[in-house]
Amino acid sequence: MEIDKMLLIGRRLLLNELPYSKEQLEGEVGITISQTMSIEHGILTCLRCGNTELVDLAFTDSPIKYCPACIMLGRVTSIGVFYGINSDYSMQGRIKGALTWDGVLSKDQKRVSERIVKAIEDRSSILIHAVTGAGKTEMLFKGIELALAKGYRIGIASPRVDVCIELFPRIKAAFSAIEVSLLYGKQDEPYFYSQLVVLTCHQLFRFYRAFDVLIIDEVDAFPYLNNKELDYASNNALKEKGSFIYLSATPPKMLLTKVKKGELEGITLAKRYHGYALPVPEFKFVRNWQYKLKQGKLDRTLKRILLQKESKQRQVLIFCPSVVMLKKLVHLTKQLFPGVMQGFSYASDEDRILNVQKMREEEYRWFFTTTILERGVTFPCIDVIVVDADHIVFNTHSLIQIAGRAGRSGQDPSGDVYFLAEGRSRAMSQAKKEIKKMNELVKRGENEVR
Secondary structure: OOOOHHHOEOEOEOHHHOOOOHHHHHOOOOOEEEEOEEEEOOEEEEOOOOOOOOEEOOOOOOOOEEOOOOHHHOOOEOOOEEEEEOOOHHHOOOOOOOOOOOOOOOHHHHHHHHHHHHHHHHOOOEEEEEOOOOOHHHHHHHHHHHHHHOOOOEEEEEOOHHHHHHHHHHHHHHOOOOOEEEEOOOOOOOOOOOOEEEEEHHHHHHEOOOEEEEEEEOOOOOOOOOOHHHHHHHHHHEEEEEEEEEEEOOOOHHHHHHHHOOOOEEEEEOOOOOOOOOOOOEEEEOOOHHHHHHOOOOOHHHHHHHHHHHHOOOEEEEEOOOHHHHHHHHHHHHHHOOOOOEEEEOOOOOOHHHHHHHHHOOOOOEEEEOHHHOOOOOOOOEEEEEEOOOOOOOOHHHHHHHHOOOOOEOOEOOOOEEEEEOOOOHHHHHHHHHHHHHHHHHHOOOOOOO
């Protein structure tokens, strides 16, 4: 079998990740062979994820270490090697006229778009702090178009597979003249080389100095936030003089501090693309609702809200802090409201992608979910309920993102958001405060802030 070198450009792969033999790979001109681990000052480091807490491999005669931190992508050992081909943007085609999107940016969106273009031109990095529903994806298009015209390779990475799956068709439609690839853990489609790639952050472990521009969407989301292995992988995947474009509605303090110190350029967009304010959550205090749920009774406040929404034929997203609670609510509401089409999904749901798609196609009226849908998914006309909103799983960032699922469409810009809880957590109060702060910035005309 002849080696397809395009599979190896800008990548570092283990032997068992490739359809070739060791002899084929090591006898091929241009293929680099590199160590999987390095040792410095007596400390052994995994070069795929940067982890130094390595483990002895059992049942071997000689001491062999392996890395447990990135083992989900195949076991890296101290005696293994990576295979790849050095990535050079001059090898890639300079694609002109790749952008086929004919939409129009607002004045504020255009200003952000121009800053992204300049960062790519300067090979610098930038943080885009834009509220949910600001149209971050569309603001990227001109920058991507410029990068492709320069022959650059662009990666658009997100910590969440749901975000990637929703983002991919939008990117593909906007750049319909070229091939765009999508990479995530459980996909069936084989890998192929493309200059524009949409991928989950975990897929970055397989790339090395591959991208001239690396866009990290939802940079504050789990599992990217405070994950030193994923941070290491993203820095490895970017070329030494490449550009990071960080996107977030709720950026982490680390990046905001860099902006304040002048170490990173930053721009804030407080206005949604349609110009309407962010939905401000309404707090609804409930008592002993979990005890009632165990007794097979639905809290009156939740029941009243659901009935109101059903009378108006509104789709509703109901967020739950745990899968156990979600299943109890689904079971009970299906008994109480047999005429209402209901769906659900959570991280380990095998039909997760299908179920979310059914909600998009309006096959379901009510959809119960965990925090997996807190960001990156768009339903045009939706109201939002957070059950047990004072639970520790709902931090400030997640509550802001959840509230941002509502009111994303110009035809339905003011969806309702309810936080149901027995008390008021700090995260609830802070989320409401931050949302009001962004709305106030828009009112005062302070839409762009350095």
